[in-house]
Amino acid sequence: MSSWLLRRLIQAGFVVLAMTVIVFAGLHLAGNPVDILVSPDADAAERARIAAVFGLDRPLWRQYLLFLERAVQGDLGRSFIYNQPALSLVVERLPATLELSVLALLLAVGFGISLGLLAGLRPHAPVSRLIMAGSVVGLSLPTFWVGLMLVVAFSVRLGWLPSSGRGATVPLLGVEWSFLTLDGLRHLALPAVNLALFKVALILRLTRAGVREVVHLDYVRFARARGLAPSRVIGVHILRAILIPIVTVIGLEFCSTIAFSMVTESIFAWPGIGRLMIESIQVLDRPVIVAYLVAVVLLFVTVNLLADILYRLLDPRVGLADAAPGAVR
Amino acid sequence: MTAITETTSQTPGATVWRDFAASGVALGSLAVFALLVAAALLAPWIAPQNPFDLTQLDVLDGRLPPGSPGGAVRVYWLGTDDQGRDMLSAMLYGLRLSLLVGVGSALVAGSVGTLVGLTAAQAGGRIDSGLMRVADLQLSFPSILIALMVIAFLGRGIANVLLALILVEWAYYARAARSAALVELKSEYVEAARCLVLPPHRILLRHVLPNCLPSLVVIATTQVARAIALEATLSFLGLGVSVTEPSLGLLIANGRSYVLSGETWISLYPGVALLILMAAINLAGDQLRDALNPRLGP
Numbered sequence: 001m002s003s004w005l006l007r008r009l010i011q012a013g014f015v016v017l018a019m020t021v022i023v024f025a026g027l028h029l030a031g032n033p034v035d036i037l038v039s040p041d042a043d044a045a046e047r048a049r050i051a052a053v054f055g056l057d058r059p060l061w062r063q064y065l066l067f068l069e070r071a072v073q074g075d076l077g078r079s080f081i082y083n084q085p086a087l088s089l090v091v092e093r094l095p096a097t098l099e100l101s102v103l104a105l106l107l108a109v110g111f112g113i114s115l116g117l118l119a120g121l122r123p124h125a126p127v128s129r130l131i132m133a134g135s136v137v138g139l140s141l142p143t144f145w146v147g148l149m150l151v152v153a154f155s156v157r158l159g160w161l162p163s164s165g166r167g168a169t170v171p172l173l174g175v176e177w178s179f180l181t182l183d184g185l186r187h188l189a190l191p192a193v194n195l196a197l198f199k200v201a202l203i204l205r206l207t208r209a210g211v212r213e214v215v216h217l218d219y220v221r222f223a224r225a226r227g228l229a230p231s232r233v234i235g236v237h238i239l240r241a242i243l244i245p246i247v248t249v250i251g252l253e254f255c256s257t258i259a260f261s262m263v264t265e266s267i268f269a270w271p272g273i274g275r276l277m278i279e280s281i282q283v284l285d286r287p288v289i290v291a292y293l294v295a296v297v298l299l300f301v302t303v304n305l306l307a308d309i310l311y312r313l314l315d316p317r318v319g320l321a322d323a324a325p326g327a328v329r
Numbered sequence: 330m331t332a333i334t335e336t337t338s339q340t341p342g343a344t345v346w347r348d349f350a351a352s353g354v355a356l357g358s359l360a361v362f363a364l365l366v367a368a369a370l371l372a373p374w375i376a377p378q379n380p381f382d383l384t385q386l387d388v389l390d391g392r393l394p395p396g397s398p399g400g401a402v403r404v405y406w407l408g409t410d411d412q413g414r415d416m417l418s419a420m421l422y423g424l425r426l427s428l429l430v431g432v433g434s435a436l437v438a439g440s441v442g443t444l445v446g447l448t449a450a451q452a453g454g455r456i457d458s459g460l461m462r463v464a465d466l467q468l469s470f471p472s473i474l475i476a477l478m479v480i481a482f483l484g485r486g487i488a489n490v491l492l493a494l495i496l497v498e499w500a501y502y503a504r505a506a507r508s509a510a511l512v513e514l515k516s517e518y519v520e521a522a523r524c525l526v527l528p529p530h531r532i533l534l535r536h537v538l539p540n541c542l543p544s545l546v547v548i549a550t551t552q553v554a555r556a557i558a559l560e561a562t563l564s565f566l567g568l569g570v571s572v573t574e575p576s577l578g579l580l581i582a583n584g585r586s587y588v589l590s591g592e593t594w595i596s597l598y599p600g601v602a603l604l605i606l607m608a609a610i611n612l613a614g615d616q617l618r619d620a621l622n623p624r625l626g627p
Contacts, residue, residue: 015466026482136615140607142558144565145581145600152593163589252469259471263562278566281481289481296474304469 008308012301019297020071023290024064071294077287081280086291090273094295095175096166097265097272101257103179103192108199108257109250115200116207117234123212131204138201143260147194147267154190162187164269191268195261199253206249210242217241244315251307255300348620355616362609365602369424376418381574395594408594410583416595419580420602426576427606430487431557434494435549441495442502443545447533449503450510461507464500472497476559480568487570490563494556505548509541543621550614554607561603577603 042050058066070076076086119128155163167187169176178184214220215238223237224230262274269275273292280288350356368375395408395416407416445464449457467475479493513519514537522532561578563569570576575583577599584595 015469018466022478026478029482136608136611137604140554140604140611142561142565142578142581142600142603142607144562144578145596145603148581148585148588148596149600152588152597156589256471256473259474262473262477263566266566277477278568281477281568286481293474293478297470300470 004312005309008305012305015301016297020068020294021064023293023297024067027286027290028060076291076294079280079285079288081283081285081288086287087295089288090276090291090295093271093273093276095177096270097258097261097274099177099179100188100191100195100264100270100272101254101261103188104195104261105199105250105254105257107192107196108203108253109246111196112200112203113207113239113246116204117211117239119204120208120211121215121234123208132208135201135204138197138204141197143194143198144263144267146197147191147264150190150194151267161190163190166271191264191270194267195257195264198260199257202253203246203249206246207242210245211238214238214241244311247314248307248311251303251310255303258296258299345620349616351620352616355613358609358612358616361605362613365424365606365609366428368421369428372418372421372425376415376421378415378418380414380419380422394592395598407598410580410595411587416580416598419575420577420599423575423577423580423599424602424606426487426570426574427557427560427578427603430491430494430560430570430576431553434491434498434556435553437491438495438498438552439502439545439549442499443506443538443541445499446503446506446508447510447538447541450507450514450537451529451533457507460503464503467496467500468504472555472559473562476563477568480563485568485571487574490560490569493563494559497559498552498556501548501552502545505544506541509544510537513537513540547614547618547621550610550617554610554614557603557610558607 074085074087078084079086079089082089115131119131122128151163154161165187166178167181167183167185169178169184170180171177172180178188220233220237223233228237259274261270261272262278264270265272265275266278273295276288277292279285280292349359373379407420409415410419445460449460475497476490476493479496480489483489483492510533519532519536522536527536560569560576561581564576564578565582567582569578572579580599581596581603584593584597584599587593588596
């Protein structure tokens with residue numbers, strides 16, 4: 001295990017390094033890096049000074065090492081728009097995105113697994129057919145359009161739920177959270193449902209496929225033959241077997257939820273990192289774009305690593321010597 | 330594609346079709362998809378107006394609800410947008426763009442990915458593991474993040490959107506082509522071809538590739554749907570195609586500011602069109618996967 005873990009850690013390090021190379025290369029593809037680091041209305045002297053400070057007169061590989069050195073120190077430049085360090089801007093917005101993504105994922109897992117169990121255990125019942133038809137619609141629905149329609153239905157027509165912002169927040173561990181207040185939860189409801197919808201369909205189908213596979217296996221039939229209560233057979237025997245692939249997928253889906261939350265955030269004016277990223281791209285606030293990418297890549301690599309470790313702990317059949325890369329999707 | 334079906338005899342194709350047609354839902358979906366493609370292709374002839382020709386638009390007809398009679402077009406069946414553009418016409422033209430982006434990116438990404446996958450399977454060793462590492466690295470990041478990186482660094486516009494979609498998609502084809510090719514390369518007909526000292530590229534392209542096609546076609550159906558959705562999402566966020574030639578996603582974005590005042594049709598109908606298109610592809614693709622499945626593998 002430890003040698004596998006070490007190899008996996010080195011691999012994760014390489015992924016982060018590769019992504020910094022790509023981001024760095026992207027910066028240079030995007031045009032003169034001086035334009036990226038200096039505000040557009042700076043004069044020639046200021047530009048030359050910045051170029052010298054950032055070492056932009058040096059060869060490219062030296063520049064990359066400098067970029068890396070500064071990145072390690074948490075310095076990714078200042079935002080032109082907010083005039084504050086880009087990285088701290090991203091870190092400030094991160095809790096809003098995290099609480100939205102975690103809630104959406106909880107909804108997706110809860111509804112996905114229970115609906116999937118229902119559809120898998122009684123595959124020919126009308127309700128199961130309805131669930132499966134619904135899952136196709138769920139996979140086909142464009143998330144951003146559903147978000148708009150949710151606003152139309154629940155905010156404009158019915159007036160039940162607010163359509164934008166985070167609502168009231170309370171501090172916990174020095175960070176402001178919405179999910180601890182009733183008003184905050186009311187603001188969270190629509191974005192979280194919007195973000196969860198696609199994942200519900202995905203996890204539902206995965207669960208159903210797993211149940212259909214496991215339900216005919218000998219150990220499940222034997223458990224039934226022993227006269228165990230159906231709830232115990234489902235809750236212990238079936239669920240345990242299907243949870244293993246689902247846990248891995250959830251790790252990856254968490255990353256994709258955070259990335260896709262930018263769509264939901266921009267519809268519901270949710271002040272998270274995704275909305276910050278979209279706004280930064282629209283006004284070409286490049287330091288913030290780089291800071292977002294670096295932060296998100298670090299987060300994703302960590303989550304992938306944790307999911308990999310958890311997978312190996314849950315499923316003893318997976319050979320520990322086999323160091324296949326953690327990518328599934 | 331047609332040449333390949335001819336060389337692999339008619340029977341497998343006929344059985345796949347029979348299995349596919351066994352599902353009424355799948356047949357219906359295919360019909361809907363064909364209808365949408367036809368409508369998109371024929372848009373210049375069947376659309377009530379050319380939504381890009383400013384002389385045909387009447388600003389006084391702006392934001393009319395569905396079914397209103399109008400000046401430029403006799404009846405605006407699906408209403409008009411803020412510039413007085415007939416929504417039905419705009420949607421037909423938008424559909425064209427969405428399909429072009431979806432199918433175009435799938436074709437390029439499919440060719441590139443398949444070539445990479447076949448090369449990896451044939452070469453093995455370091456080349457194989459190197460190429461697959463790159464594919465895995467790419468697959469471990471969400472598609473929208475990769476697309477966003479391309480747009481953030483290269484700017485918006487249809488060419489960059491296509492590039493982003495190709496970058497997102499190729500790895501799926503590469504993975505599928507490699508695993509299918511690895512199975513085929515061990516089979517007897519490939520050994521026979523090798524005994525005839527056929528050049529490796531000929532064995533790969535003429536003997537192995539046709540047998541990898543079923544799994545690649547299945548990947549292609551899901552990827553076309555994903556590409557269309559991703560393009561619509563990018564356009565909705567204002568990071569996609571240009572404003573002058575709206576895709577379905579951009580039409581939805583245009584209606585966004587009127588949603589709050591209750592003028593929902595501008596966003597509603599393009600979204601319904603997108604939903605129908607995606608559901609048709611997904612349902613037909615599902616059945617196609619089931620129909621092709623027994624023939625996958627050795």
